[in-house]
Amino acid sequence: MNNKHVISRRDFMRGAGATLVYAATGAGSAMASNIRSFSNLSGESSKNVLILGAGLAGLAAAYELDKAGFSVTVLEARSRPGGRVRTLRDPFADGLYAEMGAEYVDAHDEYAHKYCKEFGLKVLTAKLYDAIFVRGQRFKMDSFKQNKEKLPFKGTVGGELFGQEKKYLKRILNMIKDPEKLPAEILKFDNLSAAELLLQEGAPQDIINLYNYLNATERTVRADQMSALSLIRSHAKTSFFDEQTDEGRILGGNDQLPKAFARALSGKILYQRPVRKIAHDKNSAEVWFEEGGKVQSIRTPWLVVAIPFSVLREIEIKPEFSPAKMKCIRELAYGQVMKIAMQYKKRFWDEKESLGQRVFTDTHLRRIYHMSIDQPGPRGILMSFTAADDAEMLGKLSEKERLKIALQEASKVWPEAPKFWEGGVTKYWNEDPWVKGSYSLSGVGQARDFLELARTAEGLIHFAGEHTTNESSMNGAIKSGVRVSEAIKKAAT
Numbered sequence: 001m002n003n004k005h006v007i008s009r010r011d012f013m014r015g016a017g018a019t020l021v022y023a024a025t026g027a028g029s030a031m032a033s034n035i036r037s038f039s040n041l042s043g044e045s046s047k048n049v050l051i052l053g054a055g056l057a058g059l060a061a062a063y064e065l066d067k068a069g070f071s072v073t074v075l076e077a078r079s080r081p082g083g084r085v086r087t088l089r090d091p092f093a094d095g096l097y098a099e100m101g102a103e104y105v106d107a108h109d110e111y112a113h114k115y116c117k118e119f120g121l122k123v124l125t126a127k128l129y130d131a132i133f134v135r136g137q138r139f140k141m142d143s144f145k146q147n148k149e150k151l152p153f154k155g156t157v158g159g160e161l162f163g164q165e166k167k168y169l170k171r172i173l174n175m176i177k178d179p180e181k182l183p184a185e186i187l188k189f190d191n192l193s194a195a196e197l198l199l200q201e202g203a204p205q206d207i208i209n210l211y212n213y214l215n216a217t218e219r220t221v222r223a224d225q226m227s228a229l230s231l232i233r234s235h236a237k238t239s240f241f242d243e244q245t246d247e248g249r250i251l252g253g254n255d256q257l258p259k260a261f262a263r264a265l266s267g268k269i270l271y272q273r274p275v276r277k278i279a280h281d282k283n284s285a286e287v288w289f290e291e292g293g294k295v296q297s298i299r300t301p302w303l304v305v306a307i308p309f310s311v312l313r314e315i316e317i318k319p320e321f322s323p324a325k326m327k328c329i330r331e332l333a334y335g336q337v338m339k340i341a342m343q344y345k346k347r348f349w350d351e352k353e354s355l356g357q358r359v360f361t362d363t364h365l366r367r368i369y370h371m372s373i374d375q376p377g378p379r380g381i382l383m384s385f386t387a388a389d390d391a392e393m394l395g396k397l398s399e400k401e402r403l404k405i406a407l408q409e410a411s412k413v414w415p416e417a418p419k420f421w422e423g424g425v426t427k428y429w430n431e432d433p434w435v436k437g438s439y440s441l442s443g444v445g446q447a448r449d450f451l452e453l454a455r456t457a458e459g460l461i462h463f464a465g466e467h468t469t470n471e472s473s474m475n476g477a478i479k480s481g482v483r484v485s486e487a488i489k490k491a492a493t
């Protein structure tokens with residue numbers, strides 16, 4: 001990348017008292033004709049905002065600022081909005097679709113519900129998990145609970161799936177009076193992994209093994225990669241993700257939500273503009289990005305960075321932000337995740353004798369469920385959400401090999417699967433250049449102050465994205481975009 005011309009152009013523009021800068025460089029570019037004037041660059045009073053990333057966080061920030069009369073421009077590396085909200089339609093027959101990224105909107109996801117309502121989208125309640133397949137044993141959820149059957153894992157309580165580790169945390173949870181104000185002796189557990197803490201508190205290894213398939217799978221890591229403090233916090237909260245969590249999905253596909261935001265913003269989103277460099281001083285920021293093989297730059301009084309830290313850490317930042325912020329950007333942990341959508345000619349999982357339609361497993365596919373439950377049949381899609389070591393293992397294989405294993409693993413739960421198999425598609429988010437991971441989580445040593453560091457502004461530069469919330473969800477992403485829009489509105493008045 002050659003930024004020389006851009007910098008000199010910017011300096012020239014400054015010297016000439018010009019205001020906006022949108023300059024192009026690269027072979028054959030006619031510099032003067034490529035400069036577009038957006039606005040005045042007059043520091044905090046200016047109403048111009050540049051937003052990096054058209055995921056739900058960037059879109060929500062842009063949407064709210066646009067409504068408030070700001071002039072917004074969004075730079076997005078891909079040719080579509082939505083980032084990790086990715087509904088795939090083309091690979092499937094009969095108009096079927098599959099959520100290859102974000103899928104569930106929980107009942108308490110107020111921001112996601114609010115904007116779905118605003119854009120006329122309906123959220124349908126999803127089916128709860130109805131079966132368990134672990135260590136080769138099959139349990140129907142109803143009888144498992146009723147008869148208090150025990151999972152084949154040492155140290156577990158009968159009739160329960162999630163939360164088996166809680167009894168080993170009793171001593172620690174009893175030390176907490178107010179979950180919002182954790183005492184120092186609890187905060188220090190940030191230096192231990194969840195696995196280390198459980199072992200220390202007397203849990204058998206099997207409890208950790210089981211946890212790896214339960215909440216650690218939701219977090220897309222292993223228990224030995226997570227902060228013990230985040231495990232404690234999750235149990236100190238009133239709500240805890242478990243088999244009863246009330247989840248929903250947007251009828252017709254989750255991509256409708258980012259598309260609705262994007263439609264409202266129309267020409268203000270510039271696609272296929274990967275950002276390569278951010279420079280800043282106390283009055284403005286300048287962002288370099290690629291556009292049709294050339295490097296361009298825009299100078300802006302307000303900047304919202306709504307791209308994952310897993311990507312931001314590879315973007316040049318000049319001068320670097322505060323040391324604590326840079327540490328957070330460079331080290332914030334992300335997990336490993338893959339989704340596998342499998343198309344079958346017949347929905348054998350709906351048959352009476354089937355183990356279930358939504359099954360927790362300890363196979364390489366982990367969670368397997370009827371993706372197309374609210375779509376017309378007779379064909380259907382079984383979805384796998386697999387994470388951590390299994391996602392990593394599958395991620396090293398070719399698409400063909402991944403699908404071969406997917407069919408083998410699905411056949412363990414539903415032996416008739418090969419008879420109806422029509423093919424599938426995988427999405428390994430760690431190999432996606434614009435995410436390079438699943439979503440953020442608290443690694444060992446990161447649960448104490450990384451969240452605050454991630455969300456704190458650096459001068460005129462604001463940060464949005466799921467990683468600036470404690471939710472790792474569509475709701476969290478939208479909420480962060482709204483938060484940033486409020487902060488800019490307030491500061492600009």
Ligand SMILES: Cc1cc2nc3c(=O)[nH]c(=O)nc-3n(C[C@H](O)[C@H](O)[C@H](O)COP(=O)(O)OP(=O)(O)OC[C@H]3O[C@@H](n4cnc5c(N)ncnc54)[C@H](O)[C@@H]3O)c2cc1C
Nearest residue numbers: 053055056057077083084102103104275465466473474477
């Ligand atoms: C497999 C999977 C399953 C999930 N399941 C759920 C779920 O069931 N429910 C739920 O609520 N959430 C779920 N999530 C999480 C949810 O997808 C995210 O929390 C949310 O979508 C993140 O939004 P964001 O705007 O913060 O980031 P992103 O969606 O990642 O958006 C960031 C945007 O920045 C762009 N970008 C990146 N780098 C650059 C660059 N250099 N220049 C310009 N643009 C750039 C990206 O292309 C992207 O569009 C899941 C995520 C995954 C991966």
